Amino acid sequence: MGSARQERAILTRKALIRAAAEVFDESGFAGASISRILQRAGMTAGALYFHFSSKEDLAKAVMNAQPGTIVPLLDSEGLQQLVDITLIWARRLQTDPLLRAGVRLTGEQETFGMRDSTPYQEWSQVMEECLRVAQHKGELQAGVEPWELAELLVESCTGMQMYAAAKSCRADLPDRVVRMWRLLLPGVAVPAVVARTEVNPTRAMPIGEAVAPAGPSD
């Protein structure tokens, strides 16, 4: 009984974050009202305030849900897995409201009086983990520190999605990810790994399109 209630609470919380993400994605923090978020979620104010103390608190939860949206269901490892994560991220950012809202709020946070580096740090951690595996497998050049490269990748991805949003509504984001890796890899990976690492936007397809059922091949 207790665990069924707990499960319901988790589902409610998730549904609220999802609804909030959609509204934040459409209207930004200032333009999103609690009543519109409740309407979108089909819930009462009571349910919302049980989980979140304020709109700021809800925005923070959306911001910090970002890395969780990209589940590495990949069989790749090390550097290749990291490349795959960035390719999937670029593709998802074109359509996934949770990821889009997280990115938008992180960039806009100063306008609502927040300075939270957690979203950057969480991405950095995900990337550092891949790079530690890469280092263990001998994929990285001597002197390349996993945490330093992880930070640079987070910085580059953050900036490239902003540039792509302003220039092409993010249509050219996957190409930017490819260019980043082509320029970065030779300086950080050993030659054999540079040669075998696949940096191709189509690697993001299986997971990027996972929402749609697989059609018959023709």
Place this chain on the structure above:
Amino acid sequence: MGSARQERAILTRKALIRAAAEVFDESGFAGASISRILQRAGMTAGALYFHFSSKEDLAKAVMNAQPGTIVPLLDSEGLQQLVDITLIWARRLQTDPLLRAGVRLTGEQETFGMRDSTPYQEWSQVMEECLRVAQHKGELQAGVEPWELAELLVESCTGMQMYAAAKSCRADLPDRVVRMWRLLLPGVAVPAVVARTEVNPTRAMPIGEAVAPAGPSD
């Protein structure tokens, strides 16, 4: 006579951009009022509307004034000049309201209904020019396209100042620039250039501190 009037108009426009930058830097786009900008500039609404049609128009001018704030008074060339520009930019961003406001507005522009990639493209052009010189001097590795590397640098710098703003109020921005170059250079520059290029925050000092008069040495 005509030219004296023109000169006055240019000075008025500059003073308005400067005052607007200070207010935008402090309060963002939404928090900045025209009346506060006029008060700061010590000017009338008539003067403002002669030069700018709206607050949006003024914000655009501030956004696009960014690269002009870093005058390359440097005797360095090619890659070293580009490194110096990023080091000066990192230092200036800690104190120069025009640069800070430009960066803030560029990031916040979606909140006031703008999507302008001009600031990114202008930075990109400045960097591409340095890289074309570098290529001409044989500093770049074969296959490194100046425009591609310029875009990646703009993306990385954009993201790193956001990360640094959230994490340390930009105190660690110069260190982030140094880390970026240490990771990028080996993959894009020929070995002799990697060895001789100086990537040290103190290179930004002479220009970064140019506002203050030189004190007597002790």
